Structures are given as C-alpha cells and as structure tokens.
Amino acid sequence: MIKTFSFSILFFLGAVLSTFFNVEELASKESVVVLSSESYLKIKGKTNVSTFECQFDMTTISDAIRIHYKDYNQSIKFTDTKLILPNVEFNCGGKAINKDFNKLLNTEEYPEIILKLKEISKVKHQNNTTTATIEITISNIVKSYTVPISITNDHNIQVSGVMPLDINDFNLTAPTKMLGMVKVSPKIEIQFSLKILKP
Template sequence: MKSVISLYIGFFILVGFASLDYRTLEVEIKENSTISIKGTSNVHSFECSYEEEIELFNNNIELLPNSNSFEIKKAKLHLTAKSFDCGGRRINRDFKDILQAEKFPHIDIKVNSITPHQTQYLADVEVHIAGHTKNYQLQVENPNKTHFTGDLIVDITDFGLESPKKMMGLIKVDQLIDINFDLYLNIKS
C-alpha cells in the first residue's frame, strides 16, 4: 500500500507544478518515506509498518488536464502484503491472515485523478486488496513541494475480509483501519 500511496503523493506534487497541458513525469519515492496501517481492537491499538522499499509500479506518470483536475495514467503502488511488520510474530501472523496474504500476496493502490482543493489535494484512488477493488477519495496534505502526507480510512469488510476474533470472541479487531502515508518524492519532468 505504501507504493500506491507514494504514487498518489507524487502525483499531487506534480499537479502543483504542472501547467494545463499533457505531461510525463519521472517520479521516484525517497528512502525516508513510510507507509503504515493502524488499527484497534477492544483491547489495544496496533500499527504495522511497511518494511520494503516503497516503489511505484511505473516511474513514468502521465498527467492529463481535465477541467479543474488532472487525470493520472500509470500511477500505481504495488505492495507486498507480507512485508508489513506489526512488532511481533503472533500479531504479524494475524495481520497476514486478515489480509489473506497467502492467497492474495499484493495490495495495489492506483491514482486515477487529483484535484487541487484549497491548500490540499483530493485524489480519486482505487484500492485493490484480497481480490476486491474499492474506490475512495483521499485528502492529501502537502507541507512542501516534495513531501506528501495523508490517511485513508477503509472498512476491511469492503474487501470481503473479516475482523478476527481471539480468545473465544473476547478480543475483536475493529473493521476500520487507517492507511497512513508520509512520502518524500523526487520529481523530474
């Protein structure tokens, strides 16, 4: 998911500099970028960090003007579901079970369009988890020209996933998770 989020952030940065004509940009996600998934249960909260290098599926992104927004082509993060570390062997196993990582080893996030909105951007994204795809609108903050941050709240049941129950139902993970990204980009036109 980090890669997808990184792509989205890269596109947002590009929109800030793009004129109203077609452009192809080369986008690279810097090493200090992070993606994490946060969740809660009725007992405690957890955070799982993406441990691989965050990369775009294709580093050449196409921007096409479309009234007050930009249509995005070839902007996709392709994340390995097993590469999230939640801080312990048991919770890592449970998290991978929730994502059905054996059957669906990748999480894809694709940016379809971005729209400037006051001091932020709104991105229309497509998230693909466990064989299901869902569209979301994501608000992205841009503290400077190459740094993008945001949170995407998703309901795991939208992807056909179930919240696990442990200890005969005494511990239950909430259905809503927060995909958090903090991306630093290198953009060349």
C-alpha cells in the same frame, strides 16, 4: 520482487506534476518520481483491548516510479499509475501479529495490496489541502475513495493524509483470540507521509 510501489499512496503525484513539470496540455504525459527514505506508509487499527500498527518497509521501494497523466483545468487524471504493496512487507511488531495480519488479508491467495491513483484535484482548500481519488484492491476486491491530502512544498514535495477503510467492504474477516474475547475493529486507517524527489 516488483519495485514499483503502488498505496498508496500516489496521492502526491498530482502535486509533483503541477509543481515540477508545469503541464498545461491535454495530451498524455509521462514522467518519473522517486520517494525519499523519509517517507512512510502504515496501517493502523484497534481491537477491543489494544491498538496495532503495521508499517510498510519503504526500503523495498528503491526504483523511480513511472506515472502517466493528463492535465485538465480542475484536476490531473492518471492512467496505469499504481503502487504494488506486497503484504509480507508490512511489519506489525511481531511474528504472531504479522501472521494474523496476513491471515486477515488472505495473503496466500492474494499477496498484494494495489493502489491506483485515478485523479488529483487542483482545487486548493485551507492549509494547502486538496483531494485525491484512489482505487484500492485488497483480496481481489476493488473500491474507490476520495481522500483529503495536505501538501508541503519546500525544496521537494511532501504529501500526507489518512485514508479510513472498513475491512467489511473487502469481505475480510479478522481473526479472533482467546475464545473470541479479543476482536479486531473493522475500521482501519492507512496513514502516509510521502516525500517526493526528482530523480
């Protein structure tokens, strides 16, 4: 299984670079980071009768993540910096809902969610917040989002945020239950809190 964890979430990498490596030149750079076991990434959604949460198994991300970037005045831009999330590593709390989740994502045909980090702004707002541009591939459809992220910097770096998605943007059709009376909302969220360590 590919150990290079792609969604997601890589929003944190810009903060790592500017804090740990103090890069100033426009030449292409390369480095690695490691995710702490305290990190999490989950997809949250709701139906017309309840809510659900599918959490990614972070223990599958044991290797260092290699990143490639250029540092500009206002932003850090990345090339080929991604996390690959196997759909089957999401646990929604039971076999039946896991099956529905994988049916929703067309796992048999497209077994992975791919998140590519494109850019992180250096412009800080209130409470140490900034923005990241993320390219996400679900069911072979690619969309880009600009996502607000918050950064906590103590001994290590911790980055957290919420990325709202509409499954209709990816041509996904949510399964229904009980003769169509239970329906999944097309609005979902990817929530993440990623603690970064130097390897």
